[in-house]
Amino acid sequence: MKQKTFFSRLLGIGSLFIQFGMLAQKEPVSFQDLGFWKSNGKNNWQIAGQVSADLNKKEFMTTQPGQGILVNLPEPQNRANLISAKEYGDMDVEFDFMMASHSNSGFYLQGRYEVQLMDSWGVQNPSTGDCGGIYKRRKFIPQEYLYEGHAPRVNACLAPGLWQHMEISFQAPKFDAQGNKISNAKVLFIKLNGYTLHENVELSGPTGGPISEKEVARGPIMIQGDHGAVAFKNLKIKDFDGQAASLSPVNYQVFYGKFKSPKDFINKKPNASGTQAQLAWNASKNNDEFATVFTASLNVPKAGKHNLELVSAGNYTLQVNGQMVASDTIYSNRRKKNVEVELPAGNSSVKITYYKNDADMSPMLGLGIEGPNFRMVNFQHPSSTLILGNGPSDIILLDAPKPTLLRSFVDIQQNDVRKRLVHSVNVGNPAHLHYTYDLDNGAIAQIWKGDFLDTTPMWDNRGDGSSRPRGPVLSLGSSPLVVKTADLEKDSDSISETAGFKIGGYEVDEQELPTFEYEIFGSQIRDQIRVIENKYLQRTLSIKNPNAEASLKVVSAKSIQSLGNDLYAINGQSYYIQAPQASIRTTATGQVLVLPLAEKITYSILW
Known part of the structure; x- marks a missing residue:
């Protein structure tokens, strides 16, 4: 029996302390001036109101006065990289950029891991040095030797002078109390103009041209400015600098039967009960005509708005600290629901009531949370969100x-x-x-x-x-x-x-x-x-x-x-x-x- 992971659209439900939509809004970086960046002693970087690049003229870019666009116009004696004053660990970042014809630049995560920016328009077999590639590592033995590196899956590069959009999700390397690295840096994904170029790429060390070969938990953004003309706008960053939430072992009670609403079973004696290390619908031995009540304690390190994400196939109610925050008591196919909830620091009670009658769809249940300073963490067992064979037979x-x-x-x-x-x-x-x-x-x-x-x-x-x-x-x-x-x-x-x-x-x-x-x-x-x-x-x-x-x-x-x-x-x-x-x-x-x-x-x- 084939199993396929389920992906679906997001929905929102409102309540007194609940809002629609996703929590993780990225903070925009102002390009009204160069205040976000350290001074580098050069003036190849400037702020502009408009910018254009000649499609047929190499390394040529023109600007018009104003604000909102960061532009690099290097000259032989006036070129330097740009380094942010703030340092980052885990982060999501997105930006628009424009390449001049035949130009070359790079966006360095933590100043150490380069995502290549290049005029790769028309390249048929992109390499690590093409736009969206993760550049190679470098060592000297004694001559320079390049190794590793990751080419983009597809050349998604647009023509010179057009605005392009890049999204990067980055996980910083981790270190123990003694400063020893215990896990490598990882690119969770890179997208260029809507195309996914990389997913879950582990980085064994800094790529060529870093600010330092020594890896760190937090480091600055660096943009390469000593190569070619390039422009940026709409730079936005989400800094995940906090500890993630956790969920206690999950208690459950299972009721067998065909139930139209929780009132049909909530006062009955459960047919089964127990505790799970991770949330999973299969506390029930049936795939349909059952109901399960799950309870657990959710611990969040920092008070604030949190995004709860519930994945389900069937009907459910979701309560936090005794208050109903989401429910679907009408026929529900496979979907995700996202609600924004204000949570106190420490423990909050969570109760999920899940019931399902329809045999035409696989059972499914999952719960995740994203905080003001940590990424989405999922609490379900991986098998709990798999489709059990009634999806498409094959992708054609x-x-x-x-x-x-x-x-x-x-x-x-x-x-x-x-x-x-x-x-x-x-x-x-x-x-x-x-x-x-x-x-x-x-x-x-x-x-x-x-x-x-x-x-x-x-x-x-x-x-x-x-x-x-x-x-x-x-x-x-x-x-x-x-x-x-x-x-x-x-x-x-x-x-x-x-x-x-x-x-x-x-x-x-x-x-x-x-x-x-x-x-x-x-x-x-x-x-x-x-x-x-x-x-x-x-x-x-x-x-x-x-x-x-x-x-x-x-x-x-x-x-x-x-x-x-x-x-x-x-x-x-x-x-x-x-x-x-x-x-x-x-x-x-x-x-x-x-x-x-x-x-x-x-x-x-x-x-």
Whole structure:
């Protein structure tokens, strides 16, 4: 029987002293000035209001006055690293960063463990030195020798001049009372632009270029400033500097029967009772038609707001110090519930009443807590949150070692609303750049990097006919590409009935790449999308009888900025469009990038 770990969405329940949401909010670092950092005697680091990097000019970055962005502009005689005044142990950190073309930097945890920041746009086989890599260790025997290091799973790097987002969860090395190291530092995860690059990577020692080879329990953040131009904003840190909570052995009472609510069994004599070292639903010998009452003492070192997380499949109530903080007495499938509770220092009583009747789902129960200065700690036995065989039989993944096409339903996000495309083609490429084409609108609906598709929803059990990208997507929407010029400012995700739209399907060339065909407003269109230099998508439209009253609505966005040389930054430098002869129009909801209809049109999407 296969068992699969359960992951689910978070829900919140409110009460007198309970709030919705997660507790662990990261503290923002001010970039109004350089006060967070130690003085280094150089002025290559500065504060700016805006920054941009030339896509084609090496090591080139320009700034505009203001606040909110930290920028490194090194010169041969003016370059130095930046070190925080505060030191950290266990921490979660996230930030946005921008690389200049061919630039190189690094983010050092505790000043000793480097996460590489690099312009790795288009690299097919990333190494430890590419963006998101954990750099190699170094020793001299007598020449410099590099070893270990961890390459990212996938190249998730965006083009130079675009804002990228990195998240790091770090566990510091631990030492005994005599100062001897008893456990290595560990990267719990690193994410770049939504892609998970590393998980649970143990670090045997400092990587190359640390502030010291001696490991410590707490150390500063260091940003490499002696290599290349780089910018940062939205730096946020969560410092886990406290002792974790603990739970006493768990007492339980089990009642067998089909119960609609706790009042049906709470006054009965239990069929079984005892004590568990860890919380586990299987105090019951049945998988359904049972109820169990668990009681324990929860010890938290420091008074304050704590996030309680309950995982369940069935019905439950959760009480803390005699007060109800969460409950689900209606049918409940597998899910997590999170509640924020104010707890005193020391012991608090916890009572979980769990009952389950439905045989169609596996039992499941777990309890965790996160404090103001410690990470989430779980108190359940690992088996208590496993699905017992009624999840998907297998995960069915589709790779694209060569150009690969798959017709399927596809769910996309458009204007923050989910939309299902029912006539779509997913096109995968061995360069790890993929897209979904909406045949109903002649639109590139979404693009993504990395692995191709998860087709499990299509084939598991009866299936629903849909597939899902295996990486975070850049949603472009499925609005029609060709519209009447008079309608450019209208928001519409469907083609008007008067457009005379006819789908012509697609033909595949010798490289197994598609060209899509359709007719609209009396114009016959061939739409060819190709990967260029393993970096970006180029779209070429060949149009017979171009309608003089129609235009190409290339993109609709909140903001579009012209950077010169036919290059446009979309939505705050999230991605680029390169489009000769394009123009920007302002609408009631934002801006649109427009091209006149012509016999041949070429533009590119760079991200």
